[in-house]
Amino acid sequence: MSSPRFVRSIGAPLPRRLLSFALAALLVNVGLSGGYASANDVTKGYIVVFRTGVAAGAKTDEVERRIGFAAEFRYASALQGFAAHLNSVQLARVRADPDVAFVSDERVLHTIGSVPIAAGDSAPPGVRRVGAATTTTVREASTSNVAVIDSGIDLSHSDLNAVNGKNCISGGNAKDDNGHGTHVAGTIGAKNNGAGVVGVAPGTKLYAVKVVNAQGSGTDAQVICGIDWVTANAAALGIKVANMSLGGSGADDGNCGNSNGDALHRAICNSVAAGITYVVAAGNSSEDFSADVPASYNEVLTVTAMSDFDGLPGGAGSPSCGDGYFEEDDSAAGFGNFTTAGSADAVHAIAGPGVCIQSTWPGNRYQTISGTSMASPHVAGVVALCFGEKGATGPCTGLTPAQVIAKMRTNAAGHGASDPSSGFVGDPSHPIDVYYYGYLAWAGALDTVAPVISAVSATGITHEAARINWTTNENADGQVEYGTTAAYGSTTPLNTTFATSHAVDLSGLTPTTLYHYRVKSRDPSGNLSTSGDFTFTTTVVRADLALTGTVSPEPAAVG
Structure with a gap:
């Protein structure tokens, strides 16, 4: 350390x-x-x-x-x-x-950001890209409040519903003397007030928790001070989500810091146990985030960065800032940290827009900067929306932080897999070698309609085998249940490849027997469709070709 x-x-x-x-x-x-x-x-x-x-x-x-x-x-x-x-x-x-x-x-932890440039006034592309806004519509304030554990927030910014929480640097109000925390706050919840920009969850109440100084750094003792305040006050203040766009060196011991003596890890685990979902930045070192904390902690939702310049998939956008000229639209950000496919960290990773992000800045201003620090609040806003809007409950109401993380990843994967064109180069549907960035977080409408199954048939029937065929109107997996009665009793292994044309082979069948079967397909959003009952009858055993008599070779000629 x-x-x-x-x-x-x-x-x-x-x-x-x-x-x-x-x-x-x-x-x-x-x-x-x-x-x-x-x-x-x-x-x-x-x-x-x-x-x-x-x-x-x-x-x-x-x-x-x-x-x-x-x-x-x-x-x-x-x-x-x-x-x-x-x-x-x-x-x-x-x-x-x-x-x-x-x-x-x-240890010393730092905010994770980049160089600010020009200001803007619009629904930023990143907010639109995660499904939280269009060019004409936006979402509303989250039922849950959000803690921004960062450099503080400009509490007087007219575009933010920000209130004082805790100043672990110098005492007093948690005002922002760096700018990083105010930018993060705007991406989460900048108001829909006709001026400036809108956040993912516009108007959401944001608690300023200052744990880094004007230079963008703070010790983990100061960060734990902020986490301790959030944990103590979350229930009374309605805080269900905390964003931490900061990090430093360290590792996950898989035991909440009890094995390697990591107090920061233990603090986050205890805070998670109190019901707070932590959304954190992966880091900007173009390396595996397994060597960074809190990104590597399994109890948090770790956010990698992708680039989006126009709020749309397709890779046709043009950069709006200097950082963007080093990136490609709809691709994983080259500066961003990642994990590897199949690793322990892959199960708590998700992606968010992090290049050329416009948001609020101290002094009632706006700035554009880049980093996984900017990707993380996009996802924190999506999590906040999942707890409901305008005081109503949402799909995440009543869930534990682990369940919230799983739901965020399931929603993202479902949207990305059901419409691969909506993703980005680097997501699991468009991988880059073994690097894993996760699917892009999604706050928009989810697919709740099951696939339509049609053209079910049995072909290639023999005395011991058959092939079951069917189609679906959208990409889906496939499985067959079969047996000698309509109760079936046997099931083929699940074919996890998403496709619209399906073929599954049955083997080991009994000759001259009537078989019942039905097919099942589930789309990437988890919607299951099951066909009706169908039948086929296996054939009789055909005897092998038998030869009778003798065949003698022609006599050899002697000459």
Whole structure:
């Protein structure tokens, strides 16, 4: 893990410098207040996680008094513990405390973005591309509120329904002194007010949670401070979705940080357990996001970036910003992180528009920037819409975060597979080698109509085999149920290839027997159609050709 961005040196007083190592050790062992350290010992940032059941507030008070430091953050919801700068002696004493589960090194995380350019005033192409708007219509505010864990939000921007949440950098209001968080906020929920741009879920209430500074960086102690606030207040404030367009180095231990001592992971797991769906950016390093956090955590929905310049599939759009000239329309973004097909991370990956994205900017302005940071809020907005609009419930109401993630991916896959032309180069229907970006998130209307089955027939019938044929009016998979009664009893393996023409071979049948069969096809959106009952009769066994008499060779000529 990386060391903290800022470290402070503690100069020991002169008498302490004269102590022998033995005496210094003795002072530690007898429990004198304060952490005695050498003159060149420096403090570093750490996150201390208590064991389950420990009263975090009282325990932090006791440890502060006994060891001699002041905690910078106290956690009681996403974690039970605290963050503090400690020297090596203090660290050793904290780790030796039986109430401490583990201690994490504090890392630096950064917002994931790019260079801003020209402003615009429209329903941005990305919002249209995920099905949340057309050139003339938009969606309405989500029933769920959304936490933007970022650089803060311009709380006075006229195009945003943003309110103060928590400032984990300097206290006070979580106002944005960087711009990144305000841009993210606009993509999620910029108002449909006749000016500027509209977001995926226009007018949705957005809670500003400031965890990175004006330079776009913050420690994971500060990020955990934000997560802790969201976790503590989500139920009361109606927050069901949190966007985190930030990241740093790290890995998923598959155990919520309990195996590798990752406090950030544990905090997110506990927050997810409280019912909050986390949508996070994959990162902009053109590499596998397995080495990045929180992107690699299995409990989050990780968003890769694709380019869309006109709000339409087909690859015919032209870029509207400098970043776009390095990308192709309707293709995976070259700067974006990815995972690999079949990996553990593929099951929580999805794509969103992330190139030349117009959105809100501090000072009642608008900017266009690129990055997976811009892709993530598109998906966060889609998740928010799934919880309902205008106070009504939606398809995600009552679902756990894991179920919400699965639904988002199912909707995206269903839309992409049912209409492959709606996808992009790099999605699973148009893969690039082994790179996996996921299907494009989809907030539009979903296919709820089952395939129409027709032209069912049995051909090539023998005493032991037959071929069952049928067609569907849309791409669908195929399977046959068959048996000697209308109860069937036997089923062929599912043919998972989506097609409109289907043929399935039956074998191992009994001669001169009447068979019942029916066919089943399911489209990419999961709509199942089952045919009526059909029959065929196998033939009698045909004897092999038998030869009678003898055949002698012609006599050889002797000459």
